[in-house]
Amino acid sequence: MSTTVSAERKAILATLRGFCDAEIRPHALRWDEKQEFPREVFRKLGELGFLGVLFPEEFGGAGLCYMDYAAIVEEVASADGSVALALAAHNSLGSNHLYQFGSDAQKRKYLPRLASGEWMAAWGLTEAEAGSDAGGTKTTAVRDGQHWVLNGSKNFITNASVAGLAVLMAVTDRAAGRHGISAFLVELSTPGIRVGKKENKLGMRASDTCTLVMEDCRIPAGNLIGAEGQGFVQAMKVLDGGRISIAALSVGIARGAYEAALAYSRQRRQFERPICEFQAIQFYLAEMATDIDAARLLTERAAAAKDRGEGTTLYSAQAKLHASETAVRVSERAVQIHGGYGYTKDFPVERFWRDSKLCTIGEGTSEIQKLVIAKSLLG
Numbered sequence: 001m002s003t004t005v006s007a008e009r010k011a012i013l014a015t016l017r018g019f020c021d022a023e024i025r026p027h028a029l030r031w032d033e034k035q036e037f038p039r040e041v042f043r044k045l046g047e048l049g050f051l052g053v054l055f056p057e058e059f060g061g062a063g064l065c066y067m068d069y070a071a072i073v074e075e076v077a078s079a080d081g082s083v084a085l086a087l088a089a090h091n092s093l094g095s096n097h098l099y100q101f102g103s104d105a106q107k108r109k110y111l112p113r114l115a116s117g118e119w120m121a122a123w124g125l126t127e128a129e130a131g132s133d134a135g136g137t138k139t140t141a142v143r144d145g146q147h148w149v150l151n152g153s154k155n156f157i158t159n160a161s162v163a164g165l166a167v168l169m170a171v172t173d174r175a176a177g178r179h180g181i182s183a184f185l186v187e188l189s190t191p192g193i194r195v196g197k198k199e200n201k202l203g204m205r206a207s208d209t210c211t212l213v214m215e216d217c218r219i220p221a222g223n224l225i226g227a228e229g230q231g232f233v234q235a236m237k238v239l240d241g242g243r244i245s246i247a248a249l250s251v252g253i254a255r256g257a258y259e260a261a262l263a264y265s266r267q268r269r270q271f272e273r274p275i276c277e278f279q280a281i282q283f284y285l286a287e288m289a290t291d292i293d294a295a296r297l298l299t300e301r302a303a304a305a306k307d308r309g310e311g312t313t314l315y316s317a318q319a320k321l322h323a324s325e326t327a328v329r330v331s332e333r334a335v336q337i338h339g340g341y342g343y344t345k346d347f348p349v350e351r352f353w354r355d356s357k358l359c360t361i362g363e364g365t366s367e368i369q370k371l372v373i374a375k376s377l378l379g
Helices: 006-036 039-047 066-077 081-101 104-115 174-180 229-269 280-308 313-343 349-360 366-378
Strands: 121-124 139-146 148-160 165-173 179-185 193-198 208-218
Touching: 006 066, 006 174, 006 179, 006 313, 006 349, 039 081, 039 104, 066 081, 066 229, 066 349, 081 104, 081 121, 081 148, 081 165, 081 179, 081 229, 081 349, 104 165, 121 139, 121 148, 148 165, 165 208, 165 229, 174 179, 174 229, 179 208, 179 229, 229 280, 229 313, 229 349, 313 349, 313 366
Parallel strands: 121 165
Antiparallel strands: 139 148, 139 165, 148 208, 165 179, 193 208
């Protein structure tokens, strides 16, 4: 794996960094406190090409690779984890499921609207009794002539109340177990689907997270993605890429916390000198920087394998596990370096700390990642 950054990626990241400095970083605290989803920011991100990162220009996308995508998610997360989370769910879950497994007609109908920012995408696998056990899906889809009728609910759905389109998993053949779960495209203006509870979260508070409820929701038969019964298999493949997103998101949060702590340590004076001159603080900074670099390298390894078309289950799980735990550890150290000020909202490290915890839970907990890794190692 090469760590060389192309001139194109440098230019993309320079543009994105300027956008984050002007449009995201100054407003992140206000969005967090109000639990406000910054819809206008996403319209602008769409205009810049950051909402169709992974699919080609013929579908309105930017045609970039996973290495580029991971760097983009990291950059946004270093400014605001909430915006990065919504960006990741849109690109690598909802839109990417459609791009990977949808028909040409489905892609041509929906991907340009998603890439432009006209619509956001959501992705629904998790349910009240189907979290780590995703195969425990209860939502059903029953064929009725030229329609499918969906009933059930999906929990903890990112972008649920702001999206125009969702990819939802539902049981079409209960007797077939996991091989009886199918994937469907559902326009969220369709009668019979509604937004339920909005979650009041510890962190990532500007990212929209709600329940979706389906009550006799009728969708066209053509909205089935791929073959009937392939939804669970599709979802697991999508999650392999999604975990690269969360790893990159984690690296960005850790980097944002580290950069804030480094700057603060140079400015804050105690005992008549900057606290960065004390060995305890230097050791913290050294450990933080090393952990972040290690997490980024694991993430880049997974992204590079994805770009080569290789299986990434092991690499994605390792990157997600290490990077998410690093984000929690580094952001906590950043709070500690800030001392009492780190416990206030006057400095961004308390928000990074709160945001970091979701990274060890979403798209597969740390414990699930360890199971995935062990299974890969043991065959």
